[in-house]
Amino acid sequence: MSQRARVLLILAVAMTPLLVLAIALLWREAGAGEARIARERLGLARAAALATEAFVEGNLSVLESLASDLSPSDGADIEALPERLAGVVAANPEWQGFTVVGADGWNLASSATPANTVNTGDRPYFQDALATGESVVSAAIIGRLSGLPSIVFATPLDLPGGERGALTAHVPVAELAEGLRINLATQDARIVLVDQDGQTFVHPDEERVRLLTPAIGRPDVDAVLRGDAGTIVHDRDGVETLTAYAPVGNAGWGVLVLEPASTAFAPVQRALLQGLGLLALGALGVGLIGWYFSGRLSRSYDRLNATTREADEARADAEVARHKYMDLVDGVDAIVWEADARTFEFHYVSQRAERILGYPTRRWLSEPTFWADHIHADDREQAVNYCRACTLAGQDHSFEYRAIAADGGVVWLEDVVRVVRDPDGQPSLLRGVMIDVTERRRADDERARLLRAEQAARERAEEAVRGRDEFLSIASHELRNPVAGIKGTSELMKRFAERGTLTPEALIRYADTITRTSERLARLVEDLLDVTRLQGGRLTLRLDAVDIAALVRDTVAEQSAESGAPPIEVTGADEPCIAEADPDRIRQIVQNLAENAVKYSPGGQGVRVVVDRVAGQVTVSVHDQGIGLSEQGLGDIFQPFGRASNAAEANIPGMGLGLYICRRLAEAHGGSIDASSPGEGQGSTFVLSLPVTAAPPERVVTGSAAR
């Protein structure tokens, strides 16, 4: 279908209801016009009926007055009647004939015929008048003399001698018919009068009138004889006819105004036709205009169509692009967002936000301060201020901060922000991408931690190397000294012996030196080995459930016996104290502490050992009243080769390894050794603490007993 046809079709479709409406209106108007015409005709009918009624009324009243003139109240006899009647006839020339009818029906006197020649006793009007005593009007009759329809008025009349008769008068209807016709406005209309018997006595068709054609059975006639008034359009003798009808109340007649419908409704039909014509013209005009414009419209339409199609295609392309873009955006493993530059309210946030932080995107969009609210409290102020400052300066920026995820976890976000300006150059929008950099951050942190750990390890290693170098340096010196002493002493012995100057006393003295120095050397070697094992983590503890109290008691007693020093008092060692320990190493520690206490106490006096249990620990405290320790000394004594200065000054031998070894051994057991002293010369206390077995005591005791 061409565009033009399409346009016309559209016009037609658009116009159809209008046309239908217009036609309906015309139709309704035509109906109303016809009704109006019918009402006019009915008005004519009513007017004719009223005129007829007046005619009847007037004639009756005249007749009644004549009758009263003729009444024999004055005692006149019957013979005088014709004379008196002649006077009445003379006075009323329009009346065709008066007759005085006697009680038996014979005419007592007539204006036209001799008396007693006509008997009207059987006539209904006579009988009615006598019966009712009222004046009556007859149905139409054909006058015997004129051959034309006339009607008879009859009124009761008291005759001389007390007889009751009637006065009758014949009146032709021609005059009435003429009067009624003149009153008709339209020439096309016919007026018809029907008498009470249904006979047509006034009609344009003379023949019909002469025959007094009965009209009973026609709907309009039947209706008007019932006393109804109205209009009807019906087929009347083969012609569509509008009939208006109205009754003549005092006669029982009916007036009909007849007119062919085509004539009666002609103005309406003309108007309708004109209307339709105009409508058709209008429609045609619209059609033509439509035809003319449809071409232009069609071209415009084509152009529009093309434009629309292009727009549609562009829109479709855009939609496809948008979908692709959205897919792309939602596919990016980052939160793509857009927000107000002033309030930081999000306008858009990509789907991935739900995966990265766990909040539904509608919360991002609906909560005005969503961004700031979900930044880690420690980062919030800095992040918001930085973003605001950059935005105000119109600078694109990127920064990292921690966000709190829906599950309460911390997510590191790198936020890369672009500032979009409005046409005035004011920052209006922020667009950005939030990238989850938690893994990277974690890796960075881990790397930093590893780096720190590595640095620390390197420092420790360097420290260890330095320590080992220093240790080796000291150790080599410490080893060279006794070795050099032994070697030199031996050489000296040999030299003196060769010269023969070696006395037996000197020999013994040199031998003693060599022995003592060798012993010291051996012990030094042992200690150095211990230190090496401890520092290299190669010390193996042979753990066992050990009763520390018993071990301390035995060790101290043994040592006292060997050294010959005064006995050392041990307290608190009666109750067993079970700990997981290497008994040989614990013995070594206790021995070392006890030896030191004796060594640094003049005469080895006043040393005592206390075993105690405090809060899951067994403590062995070794108290002495010896040379004591300064603050410095308290620190030095636990270093390798560290000795308190007062100990060296007092020329008390020692290499400074024992306490270091003891502390490391205690630590290897999960315990500790600490020293305390009120000051130099005021004695010292060394406390060894070891954890007792973590398990409940009764189990340990049982376990210990079971071994």
Place this chain on the structure above:
Amino acid sequence: MTPDAPVRVLVLEDEDSIRRLTVDLLTDEGFEVRAAPDGRQGLAILDEWRPDVIVLDLMMPVMDGRAFHAALRSAASGSRVPIVVLSGARQASVIGEELGAVATIVKPFDLDEFVAAVSDAARAGAA
């Protein structure tokens, strides 16, 4: 110093066995010898007795060789006394040179070598 008067040697050595043997050795060689186990006690001896040579161990408790040397040089009396360093330290010779020692004997040592070093030092001091 007169030729017939014995050369005086002060030995500062913390190791008992070495101190004893050096004293016996040097005495046997005709030196007049006194000894102390650390620098401080050595300084105390210097107050009353003027040695011609000082045999100095470097690693000693209380006051080590270096500290003693510094104290010696700051004191007018013994400032020019020649020193023989006797040490087991690894860098003994380096430290010996630093201190301006006439000789450095590394432990363990040869007795003759040691005596020769002390004699040289005595001569150097006398020159």
